[in-house]
Amino acid sequence: MTASERYSRQISLPGFGTSGQEKLRNSSVLLVGVGGLGSPLALYLAAAGIGRLGIMDDDRVSLSNLQRQVLFDSADQGMPKVEVAKRRLNALNPEVEVITYFERLRLENAEARAAGYDLLIGATDNFESRVLLNDIAVRSGKPFVHGSISEFEGQVSVFYAAEGPCYRCLYPEPKAAINQGAPLGVLGALPGIVGSVQALEAVKWLVRGSFRDSILEPLIGKLWLIDGTTMDTRTLILRPRAGCRCRSQV
Numbered sequence: 001m002t003a004s005e006r007y008s009r010q011i012s013l014p015g016f017g018t019s020g021q022e023k024l025r026n027s028s029v030l031l032v033g034v035g036g037l038g039s040p041l042a043l044y045l046a047a048a049g050i051g052r053l054g055i056m057d058d059d060r061v062s063l064s065n066l067q068r069q070v071l072f073d074s075a076d077q078g079m080p081k082v083e084v085a086k087r088r089l090n091a092l093n094p095e096v097e098v099i100t101y102f103e104r105l106r107l108e109n110a111e112a113r114a115a116g117y118d119l120l121i122g123a124t125d126n127f128e129s130r131v132l133l134n135d136i137a138v139r140s141g142k143p144f145v146h147g148s149i150s151e152f153e154g155q156v157s158v159f160y161a162a163e164g165p166c167y168r169c170l171y172p173e174p175k176a177a178i179n180q181g182a183p184l185g186v187l188g189a190l191p192g193i194v195g196s197v198q199a200l201e202a203v204k205w206l207v208r209g210s211f212r213d214s215i216l217e218p219l220i221g222k223l224w225l226i227d228g229t230t231m232d233t234r235t236l237i238l239r240p241r242a243g244c245r246c247r248s249q250v
């Protein structure tokens with residue numbers, strides 16, 4: 001009874017029920033990046049009762065993180081983010097198995113790390129790791145929940161090559177490191193919004209088939225954009241790009 005009480009407010013959603021909760025409990029997610037986007041993501045995924053949550057980040061908590069990375073406290077400075085996150089997430093929901101990877105996503109480790117997870121989430125601040133995650137997702141036939149921010153703008157999409165385009169369809173040319181100097185500014189609430197949208201998309205994906213299909217429309221083939229200066233949001237239709245490598249692998 002305790003377990004269902006914890007999740008009672010989502011179980012009572014029309015169509016979600018105990019079968020939706022069971023789906024979450026049997027699901028696994030790899031979250032790459034435990035920063036501004038990753039903080040709300042990890043918190044909402046753990047709170048929702050994801051069965052297994054892998055978190056990957058090679059960074060340590062610094063003072064300038066605390067303005068937006070709500071997983072961490074002042075006393076956590078200098079600690080590996082994944083370690084602090086695991087402690088916090090376990091305290092929030094001991095039913096979730098949290099696995100930590102205190103390392104950066106690289107070509108050499110990406111495939112091995114992603115193996116065994118149902119869904120991949122990119123919550124990093126760099127193009128390279130998004131492309132890496134995308135390629136692993138395409139090769140392994142898994143969905144990739146993408147989110148990013150740039151100053152006042154944020155975007156989210158779900159890339160799933162079996163049903164829509166991939167990240168390379170959207171960005172065919174490798175983006176050069178645009179910002180080699182000081183990090184771009186950000187107001188902490190924006191990654192909070194964007195990371196929360198990613199968490200919602202991840203949960204929607206994982207309970208697919210539990211809800212009546214007509215209710216849930218994941219952002220597959222769509223790019224959700226938010227402009228924090230005006231709060232205008234737009235959803236663009238994305239189509240697979242002819243010649244993209246994802247087309248030959250599905």
Ligand SMILES: [Zn+2]
Nearest residue numbers: 166169244246
């Ligand atoms: Zn593609």
